[in-house]
Amino acid sequence: MTGSTHSGARREPDDVQDLCRPFLKSLPVSGASVAAMSASGSRMSLCSSGVIAARIDELQFELGEGPQNSVVRSGRLVMIPDVASGGHDDWPVLGAALSELPVGAIFCVPIQMGAVTVGVATLFCDTPLVLDDQQQATALAIASAIAAGTVQQAMVSAIDDVAVESAAAPAFRREVHQATGIVLVQLKTTATIAYARLQAYAFANGITVHTVARDVVSGSLNFEDTPP
Known part of the structure; x- marks a missing residue:
């Protein structure tokens, strides 16, 4: 699936937390999760829109590899438009685990405040998907808008x-x-x-x-x- 259609997206659950909700409303994705992360190693899952989104987030934490870590290091959006096609050289174990989930595409979006990456939003679609330039810009804009809320929720919860x-x-x-x-x-x-x-x-x-x-x-x- 390409372009801006929502044919691969499932209906947004009514109880999705506010940090995840804007991504589901504005982008053609099936699910989303938000984790507060930092270069110092602090990490906390803050929300997920469903079981699959939560599992994608958990796998990256459990395995210690994946596009989330790449985003924290680079501060740049990472896109895997076709999970089944491979290309997981940097995270082979995660790639194998993802093959067992109904996931077609994954996008990890940096949540930044100033020059600091304070978290990552992980979006997935249940069919292959390419985000066009406008959709990428939308994802980054949403991430910027929720940056303060991401930090506040993480700090209140644990730090x-x-x-x-x-x-x-x-x-x-x-x-x-x-x-x-x-x-x-x-x-x-x-x-x-x-x-x-x-x-x-x-x-x-x-x-x-x-x-x-x-x-x-x-x-x-x-x-x-x-x-x-």
Whole structure:
């Protein structure tokens, strides 16, 4: 299947989480999953639209290979338009496992905040599919739009201990607010985006937002010196 038709796509389940939903609504794919990932090795599955999408995500984690890892390293979209045709030299074990699933095509889309890849959206179609240039641009635009939500959900679920610390120690909360204000000035942006950048940096480096905030306040970390 090629072009922009939806003939290979299954109907979107009613309970698909918000991070996955935009891909299913806007692209001719059968399923989607979103995982928060970073170069430091942090990884967390955040949503999947169904059993097959979840299994594709799980296999890449279990086997330690696949296009998700390539996306994290390169920051670029990886497309496998015809899973059955082979071409899995970089992930042969995964290729063999995928042959047992009703999957025709897979697309892994980088979820980036600034220059940091904070996650990967893995899309699949149950028949072979080539995404045209417009569809690729749409996939990347959606990934960019959900970047802040991806980081926030991952941090709340497992990595960010600021909420717990803040309840017990208001000083921690004040330091995070102070750091947000500093980054706001450094990047000439809004408080929402400044805090999101703190979260993205923390996730990418496998540390807490409070640790990043402390470094910002102390002056040892300046976001003007980090990639945009």
